[in-house]
Amino acid sequence: MTDELLQRLAAHQEITTLLHRYARGIDRCDEATLLSVWAESAEANYGSGWEDARDWCRGVLGRLRSMTATMHALSNIIIDIEGDRASAETYCQAYHLLPGPQRMIVGGRYLDALKRTPQGWKIHRRRYVMDWNETEPSKAIFGQGVFARFTTLGGRHPDDPLYQTE
Numbered sequence: 001m002t003d004e005l006l007q008r009l010a011a012h013q014e015i016t017t018l019l020h021r022y023a024r025g026i027d028r029c030d031e032a033t034l035l036s037v038w039a040e041s042a043e044a045n046y047g048s049g050w051e052d053a054r055d056w057c058r059g060v061l062g063r064l065r066s067m068t069a070t071m072h073a074l075s076n077i078i079i080d081i082e083g084d085r086a087s088a089e090t091y092c093q094a095y096h097l098l099p100g101p102q103r104m105i106v107g108g109r110y111l112d113a114l115k116r117t118p119q120g121w122k123i124h125r126r127r128y129v130m131d132w133n134e135t136e137p138s139k140a141i142f143g144q145g146v147f148a149r150f151t152t153l154g155g156r157h158p159d160d161p162l163y164q165t166e
Contacts, residue, residue, distance in 0.1 A: 011081050011086070011116070011121065012079050012081065014120055014121050015079050015081075015086060018037050018114075018120070018123070019077060019090055019110070020074060021033055021036065021037055022037045022072075022123070023092075024162075025037065025057075026060070026070065026072055027070050027154075028155075028156055028157045028160050028162065028163075029061050029064050029065050029156040029157050030157035031057070031157075033157075034061070035054055035057055037122065037123055038054060038057070038122055038123050039117055039122035039124045042054070042123055042124055042125065042126070043124075044056045044125075044126045044127075044128075046060075047128060047130065053123070053126065065156065066099075067096050067097060068097040068098065068099065068101065069095075069097040069154060070094060070095065070096050070097070071154075072092055072093075073092065073093045073094075073095075074090050074091065075091045075092075075093075076090070076091040077089075077090045077091075084115060084116040085113070085114070085115055086113075086115070086116075086121065087111075087114070088110070088112045089110070089111055089112075090112070091108075091109055092106075092107070092108055093105065093107050094106045094107075097138055097140060098138075100138070101137070101138035102135060102136070102137060102138055103135070103137070103139075103140070104134070105133065105134045105135075106130060107130075107131045107133070108128055108129050108130040108131050108132075109128070109131065110126055111127045111128075111129060112124075112125070113125040113126075
């Protein structure tokens with residue numbers, strides 16, 4: 001295996017982990033984790049036009065905190081690396097449990113321009129593309145029936161078990 005191939009594989013893994021950290025930051029409403037994935041001066045367009053990515057993060061966290069839970073599952077990650085720049089297309093299915101209770105499931109893709117910084121790979125520019133969505137009454141069951149034994153439930157930062165030490 002050549003050094004060049006090893007460097008490309010390492011960059012690919014670092015970018016993939018970065019994308020997964022974004023999902024963790026969103027789902028846990030962990031502002032520090034969410035902000036950490038963006039390069040300085042990063043821009044994001046989630047359908048309302050281009051804006052400062054950090055400003056978008058702070059705004060979306062307020063909306064997400066009004067939801068009971070979310071889960072963003074990433075797949076089909078295609079990354080093209082050219083030196084210190086990269087592009088990625090990442091599929092995302094996002095489940096949102098809303099008061100009511102309602103469930104909203106959204107399928108879309110993140111189209112990212114990334115760059116290598118002194119702190120590692122960061123998203124420089126992101127465009128979100130929604131491919132489909134469904135909203136309907138939720139049939140979620142917590143703490144009863146066959147789910148009664150599942151007593152550890154996910155939550156938001158800092159209450160999620162991820163942040164707890166035993």
